[in-house]
Amino acid sequence: MVSELRSPGARGHCVVIGGGLAGLSAACALVDQGVQVTLLEKRPFLGGRAYSFTDAETGQEVDNGQHVYLGCCTAYTGFLQQLGVFDRTTLQRRLRIPVVDRKGKVGLFSAAPFLPAPLHLIPSFLKFPHLGLRDKVRAGLAMLSIHRMDKEKNREALEGQTFRDWLKQHGQSDRSCDVLWNLITLPILNDSVSDVSAYMGIMAFQDGLLHGRNSANIGYSRVGLTELISDAAKDYITQHGGQVLLGNAATKLIITHSNVTGVDTGLEVLQADTVVSAVPWDVLPELLSPELAADRYFAPANKLEWSPIVGIHVWYDRPVMEEDFLAALDSPLQWVFNKSRIQGLPGPGQYLCVSMSGAWEHAPMAKEALRAMVLPELEQVFPEAATATVERFIVVKQLAATFRCTPGAQAHRLPQQTPVGNLVLAGDWTQTGWPATMESAVRSGRLAATEVVRALDAALSEPASS
Numbered sequence: 001m002v003s004e005l006r007s008p009g010a011r012g013h014c015v016v017i018g019g020g021l022a023g024l025s026a027a028c029a030l031v032d033q034g035v036q037v038t039l040l041e042k043r044p045f046l047g048g049r050a051y052s053f054t055d056a057e058t059g060q061e062v063d064n065g066q067h068v069y070l071g072c073c074t075a076y077t078g079f080l081q082q083l084g085v086f087d088r089t090t091l092q093r094r095l096r097i098p099v100v101d102r103k104g105k106v107g108l109f110s111a112a113p114f115l116p117a118p119l120h121l122i123p124s125f126l127k128f129p130h131l132g133l134r135d136k137v138r139a140g141l142a143m144l145s146i147h148r149m150d151k152e153k154n155r156e157a158l159e160g161q162t163f164r165d166w167l168k169q170h171g172q173s174d175r176s177c178d179v180l181w182n183l184i185t186l187p188i189l190n191d192s193v194s195d196v197s198a199y200m201g202i203m204a205f206q207d208g209l210l211h212g213r214n215s216a217n218i219g220y221s222r223v224g225l226t227e228l229i230s231d232a233a234k235d236y237i238t239q240h241g242g243q244v245l246l247g248n249a250a251t252k253l254i255i256t257h258s259n260v261t262g263v264d265t266g267l268e269v270l271q272a273d274t275v276v277s278a279v280p281w282d283v284l285p286e287l288l289s290p291e292l293a294a295d296r297y298f299a300p301a302n303k304l305e306w307s308p309i310v311g312i313h314v315w316y317d318r319p320v321m322e323e324d325f326l327a328a329l330d331s332p333l334q335w336v337f338n339k340s341r342i343q344g345l346p347g348p349g350q351y352l353c354v355s356m357s358g359a360w361e362h363a364p365m366a367k368e369a370l371r372a373m374v375l376p377e378l379e380q381v382f383p384e385a386a387t388a389t390v391e392r393f394i395v396v397k398q399l400a401a402t403f404r405c406t407p408g409a410q411a412h413r414l415p416q417q418t419p420v421g422n423l424v425l426a427g428d429w430t431q432t433g434w435p436a437t438m439e440s441a442v443r444s445g446r447l448a449a450t451e452v453v454r455a456l457d458a459a460l461s462e463p464a465s466s
């Protein structure tokens with residue numbers, strides 16, 4: 001991106017549609033570049049799929065789902081730094097994931113000091129109690145293949161098969177798929193190894209786990225997501241001369257001669273020199289004419305699909321968990337976060353969040369059925385929970401949480417540039433190379449901002465027509 005700063009509006013006006021991380025990061029990058037920005041958000045609050053709300057009964061901030069970032073998420077952490085809020089998150093200095101099975105056996109997946117990647121994982125992996133020696137050796141060899149692989153060279157073949165098929169071809173047992181490969185695949189790709197493409201599964205391990213000593217270090221917010229991201233981004237945009245319009249949905253793009261001239265909100269038409277659409281792929285067609293939505297450029301995105309996440313929030317009357325978080329094996333709990341500890345909440349009670357990714361089985365379940373399933377599971381992992389009282393139990397289901405990385409799905413992601421000259425796309429689902437994550441959303445926002453600046457500068461340098 002051009003780094004030179006200009007006075008607000010000097011480069012023209014850009015309407016950004018959608019106030020999720022993609023739209024917010026695009027808007028923040030654009031105001032930095034002297035572009036006059038108007039951000040339209042349909043809902044009365046910002047954040048999109050990453051927001052928090054105040055629980056009326058406990059008065060605590062509850063995220064719509066536990067959001068974790070990794071050390072390799074440089075665009076996301078860069079965005080938090082731009083907003084001045086990075087220090088409200090915790091990022092591990094060294095990877096450390098406690099992994100507990102239903103019998104209470106605890107293993108540690110951690111980085112050894114001083115060893116370079118990927119050797120830094122070997123000592124803890126050798127001691128990992130949840131896999132036998134044979135599985136460990138085979139898993140080690142598969143990791144080595146992944147580490148050395150040029151996945152772009154093999155992209156077509158890898159996108160054409162599931163990760164599980166690839167793992168099976170590389171000698172992985174069912175147990176290894178469940179215990180090891182799904183431990184990383186489920187939370188990063190929000191689907192199991194049986195559903196994701198080998199290409200994206202390998203990407204998650206290459207970039208997320210094996211790339212560098214700190215690439216898999218786990219980070220999370222110590223405040224609610226709305227305070228962390230939305231409030232700070234709104235302040236940033238408005239303090240840099242931009243405008244944020246909440247409760248304002250775009251209903252149609254006004255397009256003439258392959259150029260967007262404005263955005264219709266149903267109440268008014270906002271004139272625009274450029275437009276960033278940062279809405280999900282299934283909203284975009286509503287903004288286009290039926291002919292354009294069916295155009296061979298836009299149409300592939302209609303084939304993307306959603307995958308669900310279920311978050312369960314439990315308040316106990318006393319502490320039952322010691323760690324900040326842990327992964328639970330052979331259990332529907334998957335990952336449990338100690339929100340009281342992470343957020344420094346006062347006692348005497350304790351607030352835990354259970355995060356269930358790829359929650360195909362659990363998303364249709366009623367709250368009482370989930371309660372009947374989850375509480376005994378928590379008692380299994382945290383014996384103190386058996387004698388504690390549950391003071392509050394909330395379920396937050398996000399059926400449209402992330403786009404699926406099934407085989408072939410990468411071909412349905414659209415690039416930032418569109419056939420409509422000054423319409424630019426952003427969103428975690430666009431072609432960033434990343435799965436549906438905050439990192440992908442911010443990358444897309446920044447790529448979109450670069451495109452907008454390029455388009456505005458090109459328009460400014462065109463001779464005026466007589």
Ligand SMILES: Cc1cc2nc3c(=O)[nH]c(=O)nc-3n(C[C@H](O)[C@H](O)[C@H](O)COP(=O)(O)OP(=O)(O)OC[C@H]3O[C@@H](n4cnc5c(N)ncnc54)[C@H](O)[C@@H]3O)c2cc1C
Binds near residue numbers: 020021022
């Ligand atoms: C429960 C849950 C847990 C998650 N956990 C993680 C995690 O641990 N780590 C991680 O990295 N990612 C996680 N994610 C994914 C992450 O939240 C998303 O990838 C990211 O927030 C997507 O941002 P976005 O801006 O691309 O899209 P969105 O957040 O969907 O933003 C789109 C915005 O457009 C608005 N909009 C829609 N239509 C219109 C319209 N017509 N006019 C104006 N505005 C409109 C929407 O209201 C929304 O605000 C999780 C997601 C969920 C749901």
